[in-house]
Amino acid sequence: MPEKLINDLIAGNLKKPETGESIKIPIRKILIGSGVIKQILSLLSELNFPKRISIISDDNTHLAAGAEIERMLCKDYEVSSVVLPPDLQPDERNIELLHAYTSASEAYIAVGGGTISDIVKYNSFQQKKPYICFPTCPSVNGFTSSTSSLIISGYKKSVQATLPKAIIADTDILVQAPERLIITGLGDCMARPTAQADMLLSHHILGTAYNKYLFDIQNDYEKELFENVNLLAKRSFTAIENLMSLLLVSGLSMHISGSSQTASGSEHLIAHYMEMMFDGKYPHIYHGEQIAVTSITAAKIQESLLAKELIEIKPIYYQEKPILKKFGEKLGKRFLDEVIKKNITEENAGKLNQKFKENWKDIRQQILDIHISSEKLEEIIKSIKGPFTYKHLTWEHKDYDEAINQCALTRDRFTFLDLAMIVRQN
Ligand SMILES: [Zn+2]
Known part of the structure; x- marks a missing residue:
């Protein structure tokens, strides 16, 4: 099929x-x-x-x-x-x-x-x-x-x-x-749930595009893959073929949508930040190995926000000075051009808060329907002896923490990491 x-x-x-x-x-x-x-x-x-x-x-x-x-x-x-x-x-x-x-x-x-x-x-x-x-x-x-x-x-x-x-x-x-390359393929597939959740959230908050069918076409392959990771570990022909098919369809989903968003959300932002800011500090780690770990982290952050019965956000205006100070002239200017697209004015924050009052339960449910828990993701990668914490990638806690907290500043993509920064704590 x-x-x-x-x-x-x-x-x-x-x-x-x-x-x-x-x-x-x-x-x-x-x-x-x-x-x-x-x-x-x-x-x-x-x-x-x-x-x-x-x-x-x-x-x-x-x-x-x-x-x-x-x-x-x-x-x-x-x-x-x-x-x-x-x-x-x-x-x-x-x-x-x-x-x-x-x-x-x-x-x-x-x-x-x-x-x-x-x-x-x-x-x-x-x-x-x-x-x-x-x-x-x-x-x-x-x-x-x-x-x-x-x-x-x-x-x-x-x-x-x-x-x-x-x-x-x-x-x-x-x-x-080689085993690591099979693990890295599986790891890259673990981004689908968190990337889809981010895309759906952005759709509700900023009105950006959300094409559900581009995720739906991956469903059957993904279900088969995630339910049979033990077979992948044993290198069953069917499991390997299924992984390859999912990777091909995932790539095609990006091509069809004209954006990497269908396969890349907050989990990729965290990994890209680690690569960009700590280049040369750590030994070479394959892309999908990083994504396995960052997907689990991103899923945890999404879960903590999805646990809320109601959310209320603050307006946000990104300022030039702290961004240039943190990233320097060249990178800072590039990031600033991106991040200001995510400014939320007082008026828009008010409108969004009204929307959340009326619809948060429904939005939350839509996201929970396509979510895979961090616990389940961890179980999946564990069953092929893949990495599931930043420590397995030799990353230091302070660098990883910085990536989680700062990576939203590097792109215009709105994800749960942005929501975490602007949500009012009650
Ligand atoms: Zn990727």
Whole structure:
């Protein structure tokens, strides 16, 4: 059944409820399952893929699949393999190098995890050359997002990129992924409930968009995944395939909505703050490992506010001075431009308080209906021996505390962290 949803999305059979128009996705095919690597030749011919192809992998993923793909294609295509060092940084230098190595090619195949996918999709967008994504681990939802997470001038940034023409996710290869990368894939999926709660809250407070169907399409995969984490730990083919499918649909939900909000709320803000402000202080921690921990924290904060029978908020005006003092001129100015969009005037606070008096019970119920408790989230990640406290990530308490309390200042996104700052304590 889940596979049907992916096929329906590709075929344009699903409609946007708000307008009735078909959802269009530029990905022409997603092959997922055991042994699908064998279909690569027929797929390339079906896609009318160009003849000169660069296969981009790293030392590990070349062995896992890159070499095999090269062998399968070398008779009919002019292939060259670019094998990068593992743990490559997706920064300007490596992007330029990749561009130089692949300049003679007409198309690419990205064989690897999130970083390889990110640099190839960015290169593909810049060079206007198509690519196929061949994930070797179910570790991120970025395989199907149209942005790349790159390090530009020393800062992690999300930049415009492009979607692949096709995705080939072979479970024979995915089940052999390193354990940490499977945990990180599951961890990134744990953001859905807190991100949805934040988006729904923002919808009620600021009137921002909330497209419930973009979360609904993830439901079946998520239920299956969260109820069977023990099978994931045992690397059951079905559980791995389901995790991969959920990551792909989660990425597509961002692409369809044109915003990362369907997969990223307060839990991502906390993690991004830790990465940005304490860069180099801590050892490398995978994205989804961070998100597993920050999702549990974000769920706890949401629970404490959702426990209230009634809420009342104060107006808020973000001031330049303390923000510039805290973050410095350059970052401070950038954050200020974002955060002032969340100013709440006295008049608006009054209107919202009136709305809460009349509707808070209903709003609260809507959010509780899509919420997963912090306790349950903790249980999920524990059953695969993943991290569930900041201590497991080697983060210090004072830094983590700062991230929780300050990260709302870095983005215009309204989340429960904002509500926590402006709610009147009674
Ligand atoms: Zn994420």
